[in-house]
Amino acid sequence: MSIKENIALIKKEIAEAQSRSRYAAADVELLAVSKTKPVAMIEEAYAAGQLNFGENRVQEILAKAPLLPYVHWHLIGHLQTNKVRQIIDKVDLIHSLDSIELAAEIEKRAAAKDINVAALVQVNIAEDEHKFGIKKEELGDFLLAMTDFGHLQIKGLMTIGPFCENPEAMRPVFKAMRLLFEQTKTTAPPNIQMQYLSMGMSHDYMIAVEEGANIVRVGSSIFGVRS
Numbered sequence: 001m002s003i004k005e006n007i008a009l010i011k012k013e014i015a016e017a018q019s020r021s022r023y024a025a026a027d028v029e030l031l032a033v034s035k036t037k038p039v040a041m042i043e044e045a046y047a048a049g050q051l052n053f054g055e056n057r058v059q060e061i062l063a064k065a066p067l068l069p070y071v072h073w074h075l076i077g078h079l080q081t082n083k084v085r086q087i088i089d090k091v092d093l094i095h096s097l098d099s100i101e102l103a104a105e106i107e108k109r110a111a112a113k114d115i116n117v118a119a120l121v122q123v124n125i126a127e128d129e130h131k132f133g134i135k136k137e138e139l140g141d142f143l144l145a146m147t148d149f150g151h152l153q154i155k156g157l158m159t160i161g162p163f164c165e166n167p168e169a170m171r172p173v174f175k176a177m178r179l180l181f182e183q184t185k186t187t188a189p190p191n192i193q194m195q196y197l198s199m200g201m202s203h204d205y206m207i208a209v210e211e212g213a214n215i216v217r218v219g220s221s222i223f224g225v226r227s
Protein backbone atom coordinates (compact mmCIF):
# COMPACT_ATOMS: atom_id res chain seq x y z
CA MET A 1 0.00 0.00 0.00
CA SER A 2 1.09 3.58 -0.60
CA ILE A 3 1.73 6.13 2.13
CA LYS A 4 -1.48 7.85 1.09
CA GLU A 5 -3.49 4.63 1.45
CA ASN A 6 -1.87 3.88 4.81
CA ILE A 7 -2.84 7.31 6.15
CA ALA A 8 -6.42 6.90 4.88
CA LEU A 9 -6.70 3.49 6.55
CA ILE A 10 -5.31 4.75 9.87
CA LYS A 11 -7.72 7.71 9.84
CA LYS A 12 -10.60 5.33 9.21
CA GLU A 13 -9.52 3.11 12.08
CA ILE A 14 -9.15 6.13 14.37
CA ALA A 15 -12.71 7.19 13.47
CA GLU A 16 -14.01 3.69 14.17
CA ALA A 17 -12.22 3.57 17.53
CA GLN A 18 -13.75 6.98 18.37
CA SER A 19 -17.24 5.79 17.54
CA ARG A 20 -17.06 2.61 19.62
CA SER A 21 -15.77 4.18 22.84
CA ARG A 22 -17.36 6.70 25.17
CA TYR A 23 -13.93 7.70 26.48
CA ALA A 24 -12.64 8.67 23.05
CA ALA A 25 -11.79 12.33 22.36
CA ALA A 26 -13.88 14.22 19.81
CA ASP A 27 -10.79 15.28 17.85
CA VAL A 28 -7.84 12.98 17.44
CA GLU A 29 -4.71 14.15 15.67
CA LEU A 30 -2.54 11.76 13.73
CA LEU A 31 1.16 12.55 14.16
CA ALA A 32 3.21 10.87 11.42
CA VAL A 33 6.48 9.64 12.92
CA SER A 34 9.04 10.06 10.15
CA LYS A 35 12.27 9.25 12.02
CA THR A 36 14.91 7.62 9.77
CA LYS A 37 12.63 8.11 6.74
CA PRO A 38 13.70 10.19 3.73
CA VAL A 39 12.36 13.61 2.80
CA ALA A 40 10.64 12.15 -0.29
CA MET A 41 8.40 10.01 1.92
CA ILE A 42 7.49 12.99 4.08
CA GLU A 43 6.59 14.91 0.91
CA GLU A 44 4.37 12.03 -0.13
CA ALA A 45 2.56 12.07 3.20
CA TYR A 46 2.25 15.86 3.05
CA ALA A 47 0.71 15.58 -0.43
CA ALA A 48 -1.86 13.23 1.15
CA GLY A 49 -2.83 15.98 3.60
CA GLN A 50 -0.56 15.11 6.55
CA LEU A 51 0.73 18.31 8.20
CA ASN A 52 2.34 17.19 11.48
CA PHE A 53 5.43 15.00 11.69
CA GLY A 54 7.25 13.57 14.68
CA GLU A 55 10.98 12.96 15.01
CA ASN A 56 12.89 11.65 17.99
CA ARG A 57 16.26 13.28 17.30
CA VAL A 58 17.10 16.98 17.27
CA GLN A 59 19.73 16.53 14.56
CA GLU A 60 17.21 14.90 12.25
CA ILE A 61 14.74 17.77 12.57
CA LEU A 62 17.52 20.29 11.98
CA ALA A 63 18.54 18.40 8.83
CA LYS A 64 15.04 17.91 7.42
CA ALA A 65 13.35 21.19 8.38
CA PRO A 66 15.12 23.44 5.84
CA LEU A 67 14.13 21.02 3.05
CA LEU A 68 10.49 20.91 4.17
CA PRO A 69 9.70 24.46 5.33
CA TYR A 70 5.91 23.92 5.25
CA VAL A 71 5.99 20.92 7.61
CA HIS A 72 5.09 21.16 11.32
CA TRP A 73 7.49 19.24 13.58
CA HIS A 74 6.97 17.61 16.94
CA LEU A 75 9.93 16.39 18.97
CA ILE A 76 8.99 13.03 20.52
CA GLY A 77 12.37 11.76 21.76
CA HIS A 78 14.46 12.61 24.80
CA LEU A 79 15.87 16.15 24.64
CA GLN A 80 19.29 16.91 26.10
CA THR A 81 19.61 20.32 27.73
CA ASN A 82 22.54 21.24 25.49
CA LYS A 83 20.31 20.95 22.39
CA VAL A 84 17.42 23.05 23.70
CA ARG A 85 18.61 26.33 22.20
CA GLN A 86 18.84 24.88 18.69
CA ILE A 87 15.45 23.23 18.59
CA ILE A 88 12.88 25.29 20.50
CA ASP A 89 12.01 27.60 17.63
CA LYS A 90 11.79 24.76 15.09
CA VAL A 91 9.05 22.64 16.68
CA ASP A 92 5.35 23.14 17.43
CA LEU A 93 5.30 20.75 20.36
CA ILE A 94 7.86 18.93 22.50
CA HIS A 95 6.29 15.66 23.73
CA SER A 96 9.21 14.64 25.91
CA LEU A 97 9.56 17.07 28.80
CA ASP A 98 10.98 14.72 31.42
CA SER A 99 12.87 16.72 34.06
CA ILE A 100 12.80 20.00 35.95
CA GLU A 101 16.31 20.79 34.66
CA LEU A 102 15.08 20.48 31.09
CA ALA A 103 12.01 22.60 31.83
CA ALA A 104 14.20 25.32 33.38
CA GLU A 105 16.52 25.29 30.39
CA ILE A 106 13.61 25.57 27.93
CA GLU A 107 12.14 28.45 29.95
CA LYS A 108 15.49 30.27 29.99
CA ARG A 109 16.20 29.81 26.27
CA ALA A 110 12.62 30.64 25.27
CA ALA A 111 12.77 33.84 27.32
CA ALA A 112 16.04 34.80 25.60
CA LYS A 113 14.43 34.34 22.18
CA ASP A 114 11.16 35.90 23.39
CA ILE A 115 9.08 32.95 22.19
CA ASN A 116 6.59 30.55 23.74
CA VAL A 117 7.40 26.85 23.68
CA ALA A 118 4.66 24.23 24.07
CA ALA A 119 5.45 20.92 25.72
CA LEU A 120 3.85 17.79 27.10
CA VAL A 121 5.09 16.17 30.29
CA GLN A 122 6.32 12.65 29.60
CA VAL A 123 4.96 10.30 32.24
CA ASN A 124 6.56 6.93 32.86
CA ILE A 125 3.24 5.47 33.85
CA ALA A 126 4.38 1.85 33.79
CA GLU A 127 7.46 2.82 35.90
CA ASP A 128 9.76 1.17 33.40
CA GLU A 129 13.33 1.84 34.59
CA HIS A 130 14.60 1.86 31.00
CA LYS A 131 12.33 4.72 29.98
CA PHE A 132 12.49 8.46 30.47
CA GLY A 133 9.63 10.32 32.07
CA ILE A 134 8.48 11.33 35.48
CA LYS A 135 6.56 9.11 37.83
CA LYS A 136 2.83 9.56 38.21
CA GLU A 137 3.22 10.48 41.90
CA GLU A 138 5.70 13.22 40.97
CA LEU A 139 3.46 15.00 38.46
CA GLY A 140 1.76 17.34 40.93
CA ASP A 141 5.06 18.70 42.31
CA PHE A 142 6.54 18.81 38.83
CA LEU A 143 3.74 21.09 37.59
CA LEU A 144 3.91 23.24 40.72
CA ALA A 145 7.60 23.89 40.02
CA MET A 146 6.52 25.41 36.69
CA THR A 147 4.02 27.88 38.11
CA ASP A 148 6.22 30.91 37.44
CA PHE A 149 7.30 29.94 33.94
CA GLY A 150 6.00 32.41 31.36
CA HIS A 151 7.51 30.97 28.16
CA LEU A 152 7.33 27.21 28.57
CA GLN A 153 3.68 26.29 28.19
CA ILE A 154 2.58 22.90 29.43
CA LYS A 155 -0.18 21.57 27.19
CA GLY A 156 -0.71 18.03 28.43
CA LEU A 157 0.78 14.61 28.95
CA MET A 158 2.54 11.99 26.88
CA THR A 159 3.54 8.41 27.52
CA ILE A 160 5.51 5.72 25.74
CA GLY A 161 4.00 2.41 26.75
CA PRO A 162 5.94 -0.78 27.33
CA PHE A 163 6.02 -2.93 24.19
CA CYS A 164 3.42 -5.68 24.41
CA GLU A 165 2.85 -8.34 21.76
CA ASN A 166 -0.83 -8.08 22.47
CA PRO A 167 -2.02 -4.45 22.18
CA GLU A 168 -4.93 -5.20 24.55
CA ALA A 169 -2.33 -5.52 27.31
CA MET A 170 -1.76 -1.76 26.91
CA ARG A 171 -5.32 -0.85 27.82
CA PRO A 172 -4.74 -0.55 31.60
CA VAL A 173 -1.71 1.68 30.94
CA PHE A 174 -3.70 3.99 28.64
CA LYS A 175 -6.62 4.00 31.04
CA ALA A 176 -4.33 5.03 33.91
CA MET A 177 -3.01 7.87 31.73
CA ARG A 178 -6.52 9.10 30.95
CA LEU A 179 -7.40 9.13 34.63
CA LEU A 180 -4.21 11.03 35.46
CA PHE A 181 -4.94 13.49 32.65
CA GLU A 182 -8.53 14.09 33.85
CA GLN A 183 -7.44 14.45 37.45
CA THR A 184 -4.63 16.85 36.55
CA LYS A 185 -7.11 19.01 34.61
CA THR A 186 -8.85 19.86 37.86
CA THR A 187 -5.81 20.10 40.16
CA ALA A 188 -3.12 21.74 38.02
CA PRO A 189 -2.07 25.36 38.57
CA PRO A 190 -3.99 27.81 36.32
CA ASN A 191 -1.12 28.37 33.87
CA ILE A 192 -1.00 24.65 33.05
CA GLN A 193 -3.33 23.41 30.31
CA MET A 194 -4.36 19.80 29.97
CA GLN A 195 -5.26 19.90 26.28
CA TYR A 196 -3.32 17.01 24.74
CA LEU A 197 -2.93 13.39 25.70
CA SER A 198 -0.30 11.83 23.43
CA MET A 199 -0.25 8.03 23.51
CA GLY A 200 -0.45 5.06 21.16
CA MET A 201 1.83 3.96 18.32
CA SER A 202 1.47 1.73 15.24
CA HIS A 203 0.51 -1.46 17.04
CA ASP A 204 -1.79 0.00 19.69
CA TYR A 205 -3.13 3.40 18.54
CA MET A 206 -6.70 2.08 18.27
CA ILE A 207 -6.69 1.07 21.93
CA ALA A 208 -5.13 4.42 22.85
CA VAL A 209 -7.93 6.27 21.01
CA GLU A 210 -10.56 4.14 22.75
CA GLU A 211 -8.98 5.16 26.05
CA GLY A 212 -8.88 8.89 25.31
CA ALA A 213 -5.70 9.75 23.40
CA ASN A 214 -6.07 12.87 21.26
CA ILE A 215 -2.65 12.62 19.62
CA VAL A 216 -1.45 9.24 18.34
CA ARG A 217 2.14 8.87 17.12
CA VAL A 218 2.27 6.46 14.19
CA GLY A 219 5.44 5.62 12.27
CA SER A 220 5.83 2.17 10.75
CA SER A 221 2.16 1.74 9.83
CA ILE A 222 2.49 4.81 7.60
CA PHE A 223 6.06 4.62 6.29
CA GLY A 224 6.91 0.92 6.66
CA VAL A 225 9.25 -0.75 9.12
CA ARG A 226 12.51 0.97 10.04
CA SER A 227 15.77 -0.83 9.40
Ligand SMILES: *Cc1c(COP(=O)(O)O)cnc(C)c1O
Binds near residue numbers: 201217220
Ligand atom coordinates in the same frame (compact mmCIF):
# COMPACT_ATOMS: atom_id res chain seq x y z
C1 LIG B 1 9.26 5.70 16.96
C2 LIG B 1 8.28 6.27 17.88
C3 LIG B 1 6.90 6.18 17.63
C4 LIG B 1 6.30 5.46 16.44
O1 LIG B 1 6.54 4.10 16.50
P1 LIG B 1 5.86 3.08 15.44
O2 LIG B 1 5.80 1.80 16.18
O3 LIG B 1 6.76 3.03 14.27
O4 LIG B 1 4.52 3.62 15.12
C5 LIG B 1 6.04 6.78 18.54
N1 LIG B 1 6.49 7.45 19.62
C6 LIG B 1 7.80 7.55 19.89
C7 LIG B 1 8.23 8.30 21.11
C8 LIG B 1 8.73 6.98 19.04
O5 LIG B 1 10.05 7.10 19.33
